[in-house]
Amino acid sequence: MIALDPMLEGDVLWTPLLIVVLKVLVVFVVGLVATMLMVWFERKVIAGMQNRIGPNKAGPFGLLQTLADGIKLFFKEDLLPRRSDKFVFALAPFLSLVPAFLAFAIIPLGGDYRDGNDGVVTWFGVETRVQLADPHIGVLFALAISSIAVYGIMLAGWSSGSKYPLLGSVRASAQMVSYEAALGLSLASVILISGTLSTSGIVAAQSTLTDWHVVATGIVPFIIFLIAATAELNRPPFDLVEAEQELVGGFNTEYSSIRFALFFLAEFMNTVTMSALIVTLFFGGPQPISYGGITLDIPLIPNGLEGTIWLLGKVLVFLYVYVWFRATLPRLRYDQLMDLGWKVLIPGSLAWFMLLAAQRLARNEGWNVFTTTAAAVVVLGACYALLQGAFAISNKTREREGAQF
């Protein structure tokens, strides 16, 4: 609990406390505004990809469309289904919303990380970081929080007292729990390379382009993380939880008015947070692009502020990628989704993690790195063969005995 932030070491004074309050406020407002703009961005980009115009009436370029929709939802009738569990039904949207905002707290939103600086800035004579909290368990916190977000969706479906939401929530819990494993395992590779769990530490470890974890861990953990994160966010092509064609609206079928808006908000907030997390873990967060001693520097802007601009640019790329996924890929079938999660992503990320660990061990112990890598690849190949054998046998058994679910 102590020393979540360098400025909270020692006695707690008024100025640091005020700065923390200010940060909380800013993160909350930034989260809300980012969500609002994300909804607009998504609608606009997907409209462009589908040869449509998209929202363009409310405000300049339709920017205020989300605000208008939000206001409308506020004044809609709030329905409470008769067969619902009233307390849980009312609680679920908040269980979904609060983690979405909490996860945003550990993202480094700026600061000067270049030339070996560790991102500490001085505000009003107090040293602090441009992030709400920098716990030592930073990344684990993000994982824990994103797991808690499952409860919101699960309880929403369960408490609705209706069939389709229940199916949606069953899907949600299965999907999110299984992809959580792949998410954590690909994250382990990053932690192995950077040697720290704290997000600011991870960012500080990625000072040049070759140090960016997307390069340093090989590209595989990043790809697995991206896919697993998409599934974790329930975004297309993994949006089976709210598959309109199959489940009416999925877990939020019975929700209306502002309760529905909260789910909607949480979903888009999670997208923004997850993009920021990907950037932090694999693309150097607020670090500028730097290679071989040459750093792309934006002139006239202090380095601390520049970090925010870099982060924003990188996050935008991933937000675009998520919208791109949605516009391009059709939804997976449920068994395909589970196959991808359990048979490809989890073994894949585990194998890659073992490979990196073997290399790291070889370097630490002074063994020959190439021989160790080759040995590791052989072992992993044997594991792959065993796994395929197991799949083949189970498939055969299933064919013989008939599918029993």
Added chain:
Amino acid sequence: MGYLGGFLVTFRQHGRKNRVTTQYSGGRLFKRKKRSASAMDVKVEKPERLHGRHVLNRYEDGMEKCIGCELCAAVCPAKCIHVRGADNDPDNPTSPGERFGWIYEINYLRCIHCDLCVEACPTEAITETKLFEFSFTNRKDAIYTKNELLVGDDGKPRHMPWEDWRPGEDQHTSAWMRATASAGDASFVGVVSWAGERGYGVRAAEATQAEADSSADASITSDGTTSSSAQTKSSVTH
């Protein structure tokens, strides 16, 4: 490219001009520029055979084509047409022949624009324009009387205040009819077999199916409309 080819397909759509949605009036931009709705709204070219609001046509000498036979009312599946015929005054006839349409009402709250009335009409008195944007605010306006349906002295449809007429919407009325004979016989395709209309004269026949097929599929609509409007002009000058 395999699986990733799809990403290129969606990415390429950015900035394309062939959008499926068009601009419409309303909103902040529209208010600031103070432009009229018709200037702001971009409308997609209407298909030649679109079924819209009806008109009752007249002959070139001003006589009404309707003979009050009530076949349209009989065939109407929505039962939205109410017709009562009456005997013509021999000294001052309304239509050539014995009878004329005395009462003619169409209830547009019921009409499904199936065009069966047009098909049934033995004199091509009733045809459909391309107008479909007419939202009335009370039920009385929804029932079009004979006066409202009948074309004016210039042969053009009358414009109600709530109707959003665009240029060309009164042309190509019930194009299918021009493609086939009144008997519906395929051998009459492309043959003009109907009397002239006030304001338009004898309208040109629609292009036959063979001609439509031979022209490039992309330019069917634009070519079709330009050529037939040119034909309309020439037929007016005849």
